[in-house]
Amino acid sequence: MIPVAQAAQPLSFWQAEPGSTRMWLLILAAVVVGFLVVAALLRAPTRARPVIVSTVTFLGGLYFVLHFLWPTAQDYSPDEVPRNAVEGFSFWLQGTLPSVTAFAQSLGAMLLGIGIYSLLSIHLGRLLKRQKDWFFSLVFTLSMAAMILFGYWDWISRLTPEGARAAAETPSVFPHFAKDLLFGGLFINMDAVMFSIIAFFIFSAAYRAFRIRSVESTILLGTALIVMLGLMGGVVVSQDSLLNSIAQPGESVIVDSLRLPTIRSWIQDNLQSPSIRAMEFGLAIGGLAMALRLWLSIEKGVSH
């Protein structure tokens, strides 16, 4: 699906027409404000920094807690007048969510710059010093530069409605073709190759796991064997024909209980699912506790 410029929407202060001068000015302003905030934090007294961080963390967390817990109207529309104060606050929470998440995205984008700096410092350093495997660093650096160049070139050319239409009608034109070749033609396929390799890794890991080394691994082997056999059509049909010669389905509880799909379902429904749910309960509670400690700033660093 080729992204195209969206039709004009009702705009707030924080939004701008795609490709407009205002959009570029807002991006520039976000970068400048971001650097100013970082500079201000660095100049803040050391004692004040934890207080600032704790306060911002608490307010940010409080916003999302309220957004989650506050009753949400089913049919919210920003051009409607809320019926009461509860709805009014709900409307405010829902209306401000895109702006609040946009702040988080801006912060993430700035930190991505630090990530790219890390990559470049490692690979350019290796290139310049001609260290071991410098050729891979060269390939990486050139690939990243090409993807950034053609990616942005393609994105900028699609920002205006005319550009988006032209890109959709003639995708073989240079910047779009180059980006599609790099992303769709190379990157996605290499991604798929890595995914496919998992099949071989599953095979080698399963070989090691399914060896009889202890009581636990023997139980694992037996259970996995039953589940796998219960999913194999040929095995199930063969076993069914054998058991049908003793009793037809529904005639004997004992014979029906010996059918592989029945045993497999019992294992999955009564052993596997409860175990996974128990793990997920534990993980959810653990996540809740961690989030609570972070929100209330009672989580300490490693060095404390």
Added chain:
Amino acid sequence: MQYYDTGFLQVLFVLLLMAFILFNIQRARGGKQLFIRRIPGLSAIDEAIGRSTEMGRPVLMVPGLSGLDPVGIQAVKIFGYITRTAARFATPIRLLLANAPLYSVATEMIRDVYQTEGVPERFDPQSVRFVTDRQFAFAAGVAGLIYRERVAAAFLMGDWYAESLIVAESANAVGAIQVAASTITTQTPFLIAACDYVMIGDEFYAASAYLSREPVLVGSLVGQDWAKLAIASVIVLFSLFGSVEKRFVQQTAEWVQEPGKAGEYRPIPARMKNNDELTPLRFFFPRKPGPIDPPRQKRETAPTGGDS
């Protein structure tokens, strides 16, 4: 009013779980000694680092695809404790991340560990690396580093998805000791198959308390156990209650909700209750008959605040 969820009990229940955690943190802060059982995967940390030190190879730490969230922070905290031991023995470390914000935080935390241990000169800024935020490109990058540097120990903890086996099997191929924990339950079996030690479920969250014995973390862990006990109790009690209700109480009215109209109970001939009509479920998802709210008035002009 018309809202999706009119039940308040589920919110109260979550608040109760939060209260358990905060109460136990306070208890632990007050000096109360709380017990944590042994976690074999964490006991193996020293052994793994010792092996790396002897072999002169790096210790690899990867939080999977974790972002700057509770899972990512928890993973980096565990890596901080591992780094502390590695710093004492001058064992090289490699911390590879798939999330740029988490990379920024992790760099500072690891630098802080070296400073606290009194060996800031041993911190190599290139030991903490952002690889990429694309799943399989990240897996390829991590696997490549494992093979090139032949790591002696690998700690894989955090949000692991389909890339888990690529990394775990690569580490196994170079003979690394592996300790893993995934918050994604579908990946836990793969890690069990491929790794030497695996922390299952919330043992991942127990790790920092186990390693540091810090009162806040130990109290929080005990609070988590209380919360799990509360959930288990609710499941058992409500299962029993629902079973008895289904056997002995009959349904004599049916809930009807027509589009655009208020829901109501209408009389029906007595029959066995369906699962969604059992009282325990309706505790959490109550149905309240009542008049439907009138349509809202439209604003005369488009709102200037908020986004559409």
